Amino acid sequence: MASLAVLRALRNHRFFSPSPSPFPHTAAISRLISTLVLGEHEGGFLKLSTLSALSAASSISKDNSISILLGGSGSDLEKAALHAASVHPVVSQVLVADADILTHPLAESWADLVHMVQKKDGYSYIISASNSFGKNVLPRAAAILDVSPITDVIEISETHLFVRPIYAGNAFCTVRYTGSDPCMMTIRSTSFPLLSIPTDAETNAAPISQVDLSTFNKETHGKSRWLKLISQETDRPDLGNARIVVTGGRGLKSAENFKLLDRLAEKLGAAVGATRAAVDANFIQNDLQVGQTGKIVAPDLYMAFGVSGAIQHLAGMRDSKVIVAVNKDADAPIFQVMDVLNNFSQEILK
Numbered sequence: 001m002a003s004l005a006v007l008r009a010l011r012n013h014r015f016f017s018p019s020p021s022p023f024p025h026t027a028a029i030s031r032l033i034s035t036l037v038l039g040e041h042e043g044g045f046l047k048l049s050t051l052s053a054l055s056a057a058s059s060i061s062k063d064n065s066i067s068i069l070l071g072g073s074g075s076d077l078e079k080a081a082l083h084a085a086s087v088h089p090v091v092s093q094v095l096v097a098d099a100d101i102l103t104h105p106l107a108e109s110w111a112d113l114v115h116m117v118q119k120k121d122g123y124s125y126i127i128s129a130s131n132s133f134g135k136n137v138l139p140r141a142a143a144i145l146d147v148s149p150i151t152d153v154i155e156i157s158e159t160h161l162f163v164r165p166i167y168a169g170n171a172f173c174t175v176r177y178t179g180s181d182p183c184m185m186t187i188r189s190t191s192f193p194l195l196s197i198p199t200d201a202e203t204n205a206a207p208i209s210q211v212d213l214s215t216f217n218k219e220t221h222g223k224s225r226w227l228k229l230i231s232q233e234t235d236r237p238d239l240g241n242a243r244i245v246v247t248g249g250r251g252l253k254s255a256e257n258f259k260l261l262d263r264l265a266e267k268l269g270a271a272v273g274a275t276r277a278a279v280d281a282n283f284i285q286n287d288l289q290v291g292q293t294g295k296i297v298a299p300d301l302y303m304a305f306g307v308s309g310a311i312q313h314l315a316g317m318r319d320s321k322v323i324v325a326v327n328k329d330a331d332a333p334i335f336q337v338m339d340v341l342n343n344f345s346q347e348i349l350k
């Protein structure tokens with residue numbers, strides 16, 4: 001690599017800093033708000049994406065009664081329910097839907113479940129992370145409930161006012177929801193930091209209730225079937241949640257060279273990412289693609305080797321706290337964008 005530039009970028013505070021108060025808009029709230037968080041779990045624990053959805057739910061209002069809905073069966077479900085009940089004092093209750101068909105996140109069965117729970121309990125909000133689970137289930141559930149979902153929310157400004165990126169993250173759109181309840185949304189996990197537990201928090205776990213599935217028609221869920229999950233065995237952190245990401249682009253020139261990143265990632269305890277050009281050139285598998293049509297990441301440190309910085313790539317990593325770029329072309333767009341952020345960081349540090 002001919003030149004090395006290390007550019008530090010602080011987060012754009014307008015959109016990405018957590019609000020100084022977790023409950024900024026409480027004054028205008030006169031009625032009790034209730035929120036259903038669609039929960040994902042693995043190995044008996046809530047996934048981090050669900051904890052981010054919980055964080056988003058808690059930022060709507062302090063008068064928010066938050067329920068987490070979990071589906072599946074067996075001991076994993078039981079363990080996950082216990083985890084959900086004690087994960088944070090903002091959780092008011094855990095709803096458990098015990099059915100094999102809900103173990104895998106198929107849109108048909110999950111959307112019907114959400115519909116059924118909503119009809120019974122009438123939540124004001126339904127929230128899920130904007131990942132393959134939420135993107136699959138929530139729009140279908142919203143269609144059944146005849147409301148328009150708001151996707152990819154990065155900020156909850158008021159109870160019905162949201163900010164979401166458009167044009168691959170090059171602009172931010174402020175959206176007011178004027179529809180009827182429930183207001184359904186997917187949230188970008190990287191924009192809602194996990195909630196810390198207050199020191200004076202009560203230690204009581206939230207109640208766990210079984211969802212009555214007697215009217216849940218399992219026969220109607222045959223349009224899609226779960227076949228199998230294929231995933232790479234790796235000790236590395238998950239790309240979506242890693243604190244350090246080491247990404248390679250077409251500039252690495254070969255799959256052989258791309259393996260150099262593995263060694264670096266190993267030493268740093270980092271996840272490996274890639275540009276779409278690197279994926280298309282078969283340097284690496286496509287589930288590691290970062291960007292508009294790949295994963296959205298916001299690690300503490302993002303290292304980009306031989307990456308030009310196309311807008312579609314920036315859309316997936318521009319929230320990273322510190323960005324390191326290695327590129328032989330001083331005019332590569334990745335430097336232009338980071339220069340802007342760098343100026344911003346210098347202004348803040350004055």
Ligand SMILES: Cc1cc2nc3c(=O)[nH]c(=O)nc-3n(C[C@H](O)[C@H](O)[C@H](O)COP(=O)(O)OP(=O)(O)OC[C@H]3O[C@@H](n4cnc5c(N)ncnc54)[C@H](O)[C@@H]3O)c2cc1C
Pocket residue numbers: 001002003248249250251252274275276277278289290291292293294295305306307308309310311312313316326327328329332
């Ligand atoms: C609808 C759509 C969606 C897309 N979604 C994504 C997406 O999700 N993610 C994504 O990444 N892209 C996406 N793309 C593609 C995107 O537009 C770019 O083509 C892609 O990001 C470029 O990848 P790259 O930076 O690896 O390759 P290039 O643009 O070819 O850049 C390679 C860089 O390597 C540098 N280089 C070469 N040799 C060296 C060397 N020896 N040392 C140092 N530097 C070197 C070059 O100067 C150059 O800047 C999408 C495009 C479209 C149209």
